Amino acid sequence: MPEKPLNQRKFLQPEQLRELGLLLFILAIGLAVQLRNPVFLSISNITSLFTNTAILGILAVGMMLVLVTRGIDLSIGAIIAFTGMVTALTVARFPGLPPFVAILEGIIIGMVFGALSGILVARLDVLPIIATLGMMNVVRGLTYVVSGGQWVSSYQMSDGFKAIATGKLFGINNLIVIAIVVYIVAAYYIRHTRVGRRIYAVGSNPEAAEISGLPRRRLIFLAYLIMGGLSGLAGVLWVAKFASAQGNTAIGYELNVIAACILGGVSISGGVGRIFGLILGTVLLGILNNALPLINVSPFWQMGIQGLVILAAVITNVLVRRNTERDALRRRAI
Amino acid sequence: MSDVRKISIEKEWSWKGFFLQWEWLLVLVLIVVFLVNSLISPYFLTLSSLIQTPSTFLDKAFIVFPMTMVIILGRIDISVGSTVALSAVVMAVSYNAGVPMPVAMIICLLVGTIGGGLNGLLLTQFKELSHVIVTLASMIIYRGIAYIILGDQASGGFPDWYSFLGWGSIAGIPFILIVFAVAAVIFGLVLHKTRFGRSVYGMGFNSTTCEYSGLRTDRVTLIVFTLAGLMSAVTALFLTSRMGSTRPNVATGYELEVITMVALGGVSTSGGIGKIGGPILAVFIIGYLSYGMGLANIQAPVVLVVIGLLLIVSVLAMKFRVSPKKRKLAM
Amino acid sequence: GTKDDGVERHAFIFKNTGNPYGDKQMQGFADGIEEMGFEAITRAPDQPTAEAQIQIIEQLIAQKVDSISITGNDFDALQPALRKAMDAGIAILSADSAVNPESRITHINQADSEMIGRTLIQAAYDMAEGAGEIAVLSATSQASNQNLWIEWMKKELDENSGKYANLKLVRIAYGDDLRDKSVSETEGLLQSFPNLEVIIAPTTVGIAAAGRVITDRGLIGQIDVTGLGLPSEMAEYIENGSCPYMFLWNPIDVGYLTAYAAVAASRGELTGAAGEFFSAGRLGEFSVVKASDGGTEVLLGAPFKFEPSNIGEWKSVY
Amino acid sequence: MPKTLLELKNIVKTFPGVKALDGVQFNLHQGEIHGLMGENGAGKSTFIKIITGVYQPDGGEILLNGQPLRFSTPMDAQRHGVAAIYQHVTCYPDLSVTENIFMGHEKLRKVTRRIDWTRMHSEAQKLLNQLNAGFRSQIRMGDLSVARQQIVEIAKALSTEAKIVIMDEPTAALTQHESQELYRITESLRDHGVSIIFISHRLEDIERLADRITVFRDSRYIGTWQAGQINQNQLIVAMVGREITQMYPKHSKNPGDEVLRVENLTRTGYFRGVNFQVRRGEILALTGLVGAGRTEVCEAIFGIAPFDDGSIFLEGKQIQWSSPVDAQADGLAFLPEDRQKQGLILEWEIGKNITLPALKYFSNLFWMDPNREAKEAGRLASKLAVKAPSIFAKAATLSGGNQQKVVFAKLLIRNLKVIILDEPTKGVDIGAKAAIYEIIENLAAEGYAVILISSEMPEVLGMSDRIVVMKQGHVTAELITDQTSQEEILNAAMVAEVHHA
Numbered sequence A: 001m002p003e004k005p006l007n008q009r010k011f012l013q014p015e016q017l018r019e020l021g022l023l024l025f026i027l028a029i030g031l032a033v034q035l036r037n038p039v040f041l042s043i044s045n046i047t048s049l050f051t052n053t054a055i056l057g058i059l060a061v062g063m064m065l066v067l068v069t070r071g072i073d074l075s076i077g078a079i080i081a082f083t084g085m086v087t088a089l090t091v092a093r094f095p096g097l098p099p100f101v102a103i104l105e106g107i108i109i110g111m112v113f114g115a116l117s118g119i120l121v122a123r124l125d126v127l128p129i130i131a132t133l134g135m136m137n138v139v140r141g142l143t144y145v146v147s148g149g150q151w152v153s154s155y156q157m158s159d160g161f162k163a164i165a166t167g168k169l170f171g172i173n174n175l176i177v178i179a180i181v182v183y184i185v186a187a188y189y190i191r192h193t194r195v196g197r198r199i200y201a202v203g204s205n206p207e208a209a210e211i212s213g214l215p216r217r218r219l220i221f222l223a224y225l226i227m228g229g230l231s232g233l234a235g236v237l238w239v240a241k242f243a244s245a246q247g248n249t250a251i252g253y254e255l256n257v258i259a260a261c262i263l264g265g266v267s268i269s270g271g272v273g274r275i276f277g278l279i280l281g282t283v284l285l286g287i288l289n290n291a292l293p294l295i296n297v298s299p300f301w302q303m304g305i306q307g308l309v310i311l312a313a314v315i316t317n318v319l320v321r322r323n324t325e326r327d328a329l330r331r332r333a334i
Numbered sequence B: 001m002s003d004v005r006k007i008s009i010e011k012e013w014s015w016k017g018f019f020l021q022w023e024w025l026l027v028l029v030l031i032v033v034f035l036v037n038s039l040i041s042p043y044f045l046t047l048s049s050l051i052q053t054p055s056t057f058l059d060k061a062f063i064v065f066p067m068t069m070v071i072i073l074g075r076i077d078i079s080v081g082s083t084v085a086l087s088a089v090v091m092a093v094s095y096n097a098g099v100p101m102p103v104a105m106i107i108c109l110l111v112g113t114i115g116g117g118l119n120g121l122l123l124t125q126f127k128e129l130s131h132v133i134v135t136l137a138s139m140i141i142y143r144g145i146a147y148i149i150l151g152d153q154a155s156g157g158f159p160d161w162y163s164f165l166g167w168g169s170i171a172g173i174p175f176i177l178i179v180f181a182v183a184a185v186i187f188g189l190v191l192h193k194t195r196f197g198r199s200v201y202g203m204g205f206n207s208t209t210c211e212y213s214g215l216r217t218d219r220v221t222l223i224v225f226t227l228a229g230l231m232s233a234v235t236a237l238f239l240t241s242r243m244g245s246t247r248p249n250v251a252t253g254y255e256l257e258v259i260t261m262v263a264l265g266g267v268s269t270s271g272g273i274g275k276i277g278g279p280i281l282a283v284f285i286i287g288y289l290s291y292g293m294g295l296a297n298i299q300a301p302v303v304l305v306v307i308g309l310l311l312i313v314s315v316l317a318m319k320f321r322v323s324p325k326k327r328k329l330a331m
Numbered sequence C: 001g002t003k004d005d006g007v008e009r010h011a012f013i014f015k016n017t018g019n020p021y022g023d024k025q026m027q028g029f030a031d032g033i034e035e036m037g038f039e040a041i042t043r044a045p046d047q048p049t050a051e052a053q054i055q056i057i058e059q060l061i062a063q064k065v066d067s068i069s070i071t072g073n074d075f076d077a078l079q080p081a082l083r084k085a086m087d088a089g090i091a092i093l094s095a096d097s098a099v100n101p102e103s104r105i106t107h108i109n110q111a112d113s114e115m116i117g118r119t120l121i122q123a124a125y126d127m128a129e130g131a132g133e134i135a136v137l138s139a140t141s142q143a144s145n146q147n148l149w150i151e152w153m154k155k156e157l158d159e160n161s162g163k164y165a166n167l168k169l170v171r172i173a174y175g176d177d178l179r180d181k182s183v184s185e186t187e188g189l190l191q192s193f194p195n196l197e198v199i200i201a202p203t204t205v206g207i208a209a210a211g212r213v214i215t216d217r218g219l220i221g222q223i224d225v226t227g228l229g230l231p232s233e234m235a236e237y238i239e240n241g242s243c244p245y246m247f248l249w250n251p252i253d254v255g256y257l258t259a260y261a262a263v264a265a266s267r268g269e270l271t272g273a274a275g276e277f278f279s280a281g282r283l284g285e286f287s288v289v290k291a292s293d294g295g296t297e298v299l300l301g302a303p304f305k306f307e308p309s310n311i312g313e314w315k316s317v318y
Numbered sequence D: 001m002p003k004t005l006l007e008l009k010n011i012v013k014t015f016p017g018v019k020a021l022d023g024v025q026f027n028l029h030q031g032e033i034h035g036l037m038g039e040n041g042a043g044k045s046t047f048i049k050i051i052t053g054v055y056q057p058d059g060g061e062i063l064l065n066g067q068p069l070r071f072s073t074p075m076d077a078q079r080h081g082v083a084a085i086y087q088h089v090t091c092y093p094d095l096s097v098t099e100n101i102f103m104g105h106e107k108l109r110k111v112t113r114r115i116d117w118t119r120m121h122s123e124a125q126k127l128l129n130q131l132n133a134g135f136r137s138q139i140r141m142g143d144l145s146v147a148r149q150q151i152v153e154i155a156k157a158l159s160t161e162a163k164i165v166i167m168d169e170p171t172a173a174l175t176q177h178e179s180q181e182l183y184r185i186t187e188s189l190r191d192h193g194v195s196i197i198f199i200s201h202r203l204e205d206i207e208r209l210a211d212r213i214t215v216f217r218d219s220r221y222i223g224t225w226q227a228g229q230i231n232q233n234q235l236i237v238a239m240v241g242r243e244i245t246q247m248y249p250k251h252s253k254n255p256g257d258e259v260l261r262v263e264n265l266t267r268t269g270y271f272r273g274v275n276f277q278v279r280r281g282e283i284l285a286l287t288g289l290v291g292a293g294r295t296e297v298c299e300a301i302f303g304i305a306p307f308d309d310g311s312i313f314l315e316g317k318q319i320q321w322s323s324p325v326d327a328q329a330d331g332l333a334f335l336p337e338d339r340q341k342q343g344l345i346l347e348w349e350i351g352k353n354i355t356l357p358a359l360k361y362f363s364n365l366f367w368m369d370p371n372r373e374a375k376e377a378g379r380l381a382s383k384l385a386v387k388a389p390s391i392f393a394k395a396a397t398l399s400g401g402n403q404q405k406v407v408f409a410k411l412l413i414r415n416l417k418v419i420i421l422d423e424p425t426k427g428v429d430i431g432a433k434a435a436i437y438e439i440i441e442n443l444a445a446e447g448y449a450v451i452l453i454s455s456e457m458p459e460v461l462g463m464s465d466r467i468v469v470m471k472q473g474h475v476t477a478e479l480i481t482d483q484t485s486q487e488e489i490l491n492a493a494m495v496a497e498v499h500h501a
């Protein structure tokens, strides 16, 4: 170090601290569940936990990018339903279709809707919540319209298609593999590419971005496009996993995804969000869904408990952080 | 200083500015809705139908008032649907436990108020927390409590007079419409004519400045969220009356419907902008629109698409009506 | 009802849109009504809530239809709206999922609830070969017909405790008719009860989700799934053996029967008193009987058993 | 004849309702520092934004090296070697200092096109060291004080290796000491052949740095002079259109009883053992380097921030204000440091901004009285010479100095005992400054106690009765203005020993 830094080097950055708190919280919950039901930490249960959380996790990545630009996307549940329905209809019509073509189809359809939201938000300056709320209604309605109210059932889907979600690669379920790939690409993208960093810059201060000539609109558009693509991917995975496509698929799912992001430390006021935090947020939600049935909680209590745990998680976080900040101040030589 | 420049205190009135207000666009939309409806269904344009219809869609509209305030504050409250369910359930259960109905109704309002108040309290005590996560958590918790209380049961059997709330009329005008009008006047005055309303708008733009200027920002936040709870309970009263009984899963998804109305009403979710008239018009636009399409037996998905498009198109229409010269902050 | 243009109009309200089972009911209803030369209106809200159904009822009242048949989203909550319709001279029936006796002339029941409950337990007994743990995966904890069936299941177990001494009902889980929740509930059952033998799911989404999990995990033959489900949704699992057999009635017939009952009721030919008879086109004669909820009902018949031998011909029908 | 690098002719720019530039001309020589001066709202910042392509002019011509040219975006300008430090810091608070410096021209690895973090960090650190910044380039921008953010902005301009660097009031947030540092950097840039446009309201900046000076007034071009050709008075006349005979009003020094006293005020991590008192009719200057904790002390007094230990006495009675509401009710007013974030609601009209702290006075029971409001707001806006067509103009459309006057008007709307002013003349033009000094003096003369936080030495010496100097959260000296010197103050602010408790 050439110079003595004025600001003392902190042991942990605030975000890292936050994530540590969340991690401890997750471990505490995990331990509590494990004591009630030893099955919890078995390989098979952990596999099913991650398999069931993979789609949520994939969506959370896209939602994080959108939130980072100070936006929000409420249309993803509807896009999942629509892309799922359309790919399922395609697969039912052309059973020989290679699975990756189905995936591609889903991603492209999703990106079309993402692009529409993106144009509304980035080009036409419609507030994100309004644009995507409108899209949500339109896309959900269209899903019923294209399907004529019918479902596509598992017998109509080829085994290859269903294997997208049930097959394994290196002994790991495809969904988990896909999620891992998405996370690695996203981590690289937001940390090591110019465009990725610029998305953060735009969210951190849109006016500054404009004044320093970053392509603000294009970057925001891109965030919605990626979100749309990931929703399309999720739509295909969803339908392949549950082997059924119906009009009300994933209704209200956007709130789960947003909850995962915010639990993971993504700020709705833009500019902030880290991959590791996102993983923790997603896993916490996954555990809540997985663990409560395991420890024989009455179904009538499950909801209340889930809400309390989420609230407890965020409040503990705040308290831990306040405490450490107070300690840091105390250490500062004044 | 010697050369005191005179600064005008007369507000310039311009007809253009007056008619470029969002509300006029909504009035126009409402008229179009009326025209189209009377074309597609012969049952629509009768006086009794027009006056009676609002009772079919006004129940959730009570939440539109406080939600307008919440959104002007730059926040959002997604727990309102659950608050409706919880206060309805507690009311029904206490009535069936022997509490007289009027008292049970007061309990209902109390539960809603407390529910909203808790949101406000959490938000003011833990400023680091995002309003989305707080109200998301309480959305889950409040409905969770309703399930804990009532499980898979429904609860009802209210006295006969109670159904008057949702179904009764005074001089041919639905009671619910009268209450709605009164609430609209009260909320309109509070928001546009009082100190409190001014504070709400100020905080929507810049709550730091408001704090430095000595406004009781915490109190304003608390009151606004408490009002959201209270009005959710009012909705619970009317909704329960209309259904004659209640269950823990009533009013699911109300939050997004209410937010849609407020957004269509021209209230900006980034805070500070919007008037009470817009959301009120939006309530009637969406209400009459879906009622009219229902009269023509158009299926629900199509109605969804139409409402979604209406939201997007009207926002765009407004954009292109006023000159798109955007205000740039002085750098 | 008043008829502006002389054509009688009869309405059917299902729980929600985008449900093929409901579509079939509505289709059967429309077939029946049109067969008689009248106009059918079929409606469904986008969400399965009583609030939304109330709005539709009001719209139908304003249109002055002759009858409304409804698949209720709530047993009691529709009463005020339906009473208003009755006061306007509209005949009210419920079909498939009942509303309370005060707000209907009669109920068109797809099958006897008691019979369904008992049959499903017997099926589980059969699949578990007389002994083992069984669990129920239901829809929402609110669903009135599911809850009624589950009650009859419990009664069957209690009343024949000798026969079912070794059959243990370990848990009733709720998948809320959501795919993802039903799957994680099923997995929760598997993890919590390693000795589970049979899962009974009296709901289409639930039974298909259970079939999916059993298939994915390679548990075919170890754990059996049965219950009530759409043949199209269940075809794969019946064919691959994860569900040896299951039951359902024909929703088209439910709708068709409702149509005839509705027309009869709107003419005053059917008042809903037990012992009345009416004829229902191609389905023949039906009688009104007392229902367990204090009202009356019309029974379509016994549920149909779907098994590997017949699923092939049904899967493309509904 | 020096080479003309950049030339602008007849530039016109209109905003809705305001003509911000009216036929303005300007030329910049190779390797000079060109001072640009003018009152608040004269159009300086607008002019800069036209050069860099943030705004497009409505008329006129821009020549770079004799070639007509228009930049469509600031990025475009950057590619042509024009870099700007804008008046209001335009940083990305959530990103690191390194990224702030290189945003828009990131360093990429050759083949993979991924961001070369190692190189960016080390180059950023090099730039920071060059500027004697004293903090690491990895830290988050938002954690820095405004002054340090300003340094990062300079580093950013340097990183583009620009031929033309434009600085819009870079010293506004800096103390004397830091300004010296900036002078040094600016001069060394010039010596390396860079041309610099330097905007400032501080005469000493211009005196020290500028080779030539251009003055704008009321959106028009007034003239350009060689540094030696024009003296201070002439410059002021050019800018203001009249003479300002006396910058600092005559101060009648007869302080009354003590009004506010703080004893041993401590907030862990921010300040410790702070003691001072202020009397009726007295102006107490609170000075020190940026980051000394002056703002924090005053915020604690005002009830915005908490304190852990010590006590506050108002007119002899111990009080504790838990929020600004209570403090205001007892007659305390606070003019915050950051007028855009803490002082104003930019989207609101001037009038509504002015009455914000006193809504109670303008309401009967519940209802607001808009007429009374407008009258009072109009009176105050006129009194402070806010330059705007009407009180219904939006605060965002005002220039920096006029915005500050509006914030000042907000204080005067209430009945006061003690006024705390945190850097009230930061970025305010010389005419408005004189006006504000006069207001401060009038208030003191009327018997109010004034606490004036300031980093400007002439202001501190010219306005105050007593001076309290802070360093690293401690009071290092309390001086009588008439009996002290600039050296003594600077010594207390920079050199004095701080005893850590």
Ligand SMILES: Nc1ncnc2c1ncn2[C@@H]1O[C@H](COP(=O)(O)OP(=O)(O)OP(=O)(O)O)[C@@H](O)[C@H]1O
Pocket (backbone or CB within 6 Å): B327, B328, B329, B330, D015, D016, D018, D019, D020, D038, D039, D040, D041, D042, D043, D044, D045, D046, D047, D087, D397, D398, D399, D400, D401, D402, D427, D429
């Ligand atoms: N975006 C805008 N919209 C409308 N008017 C504007 C805008 N930007 C600046 N103005 C107006 O243009 C005029 C010139 O403003 P500018 O910011 O260029 O002044 P300045 O000389 O930089 O003042 P200061 O010294 O206070 O920074 C002012 O009257 C201001 O109100």
Ligand SMILES: Nc1ncnc2c1ncn2[C@@H]1O[C@H](COP(=O)(O)OP(=O)(O)OP(=O)(O)O)[C@@H](O)[C@H]1O
Pocket (backbone or CB within 6 Å): A006, A007, A008, D144, D145, D146, D147, D269, D270, D288, D289, D290, D291, D292, D293, D294, D295, D296, D453
């Ligand atoms: N060594 C340090 N490490 C970390 N933070 C510091 C350090 N020194 C000062 N700070 C903090 O940096 C923040 C920004 O300082 P700022 O420039 O706002 O000065 P200030 O405290 O307002 O004082 P003043 O009004 O005297 O300039 C303050 O909260 C200050 O406490």
Ligand SMILES: [Mg+2]
Pocket (backbone or CB within 6 Å): D044, D045, D046, D087, D168, D399, D400
């Ligand atoms: Mg300027």
Ligand SMILES: [Mg+2]
Pocket (backbone or CB within 6 Å): D291, D294, D295, D296, D337
């Ligand atoms: Mg300061």
